[in-house]
Amino acid sequence: MRVLVFSDSHGDVSGMEKAIAAVNGFDAIIHLGDIERDVRWLEKNYGQYPLYAVLGNNDFYGGRPAEAEIELDGVRLFLCHGHTRGVRRGHEGLISGAKARGCSAALYGHTHVPEDTVEDGILIFNPGSCSRPMSGQPTFGILEIEGGKCGSVVVDWII
Ligand SMILES: [Mn+2]
Known part of the structure; x- marks a missing residue:
């Protein structure tokens, strides 16, 4: 299955809209926080897809968790925005959060800097910001999950 991963849209949904239109088929959407209003926009416009979201440091609405774990096709993913895990200092909080939940991947945002690496056996993945990149183009992430592998x-993108 193919999963789109967004973070830090910060009120500008145009990047998500372009990404959704550009990707040829997907099965689920993840939003890693900031801001919650954009998650509701996804629910309203793409409600046919399973949607998983956590709250960011700029999100004050209830109803969503700050951290979550999900299992997709046999792969367990730890989701957080990142501010609860000290991501500006390093990966330790992400790795411990993933391991405590039996997850093989930690997905986060918050820094607006994309990252896609493996550390201590855990996939560390940040899709960057789909509207306010720290530098360069807006970014998003794609996960391809099959047979327990991610x-x-x-x-x-430049569209
Ligand atoms: Mn943030």
């Missing part, structure tokens, strides 16, 4: 890529 592939990942950051897409920096």
Whole structure:
């Protein structure tokens, strides 16, 4: 299955709209926070897809968790925005959060800097910001999950 991963849209949904239109088939959407209004936009416009979302540091609405774990096609993913895990200092909080939940991947945002690496056996994945990149183009992520394995890529599109 193919999963689109967004973070830090910060009120500008145009990047998500372009990404959704550009990707040829997908099965689920993840939004890693900031801001919750954009998650509701996804629910309203793409409600046919399973949607998983966590709250960011700029999200004050209830009803969503700050951290979550999900299982897709046998792969367990730890989702967080990142501010609860000290991601600006390093990966330790992400790795411990993933391991405590039996997850093989930690997905986060918050820094607006994409990252796609493996550390201590855990996939560390940040899709970057789909509207406010720290530098360069807006970015989003794609996960390809099959047979208990998870592939990942950051897409920096120019449309
Ligand atoms: Mn943030």
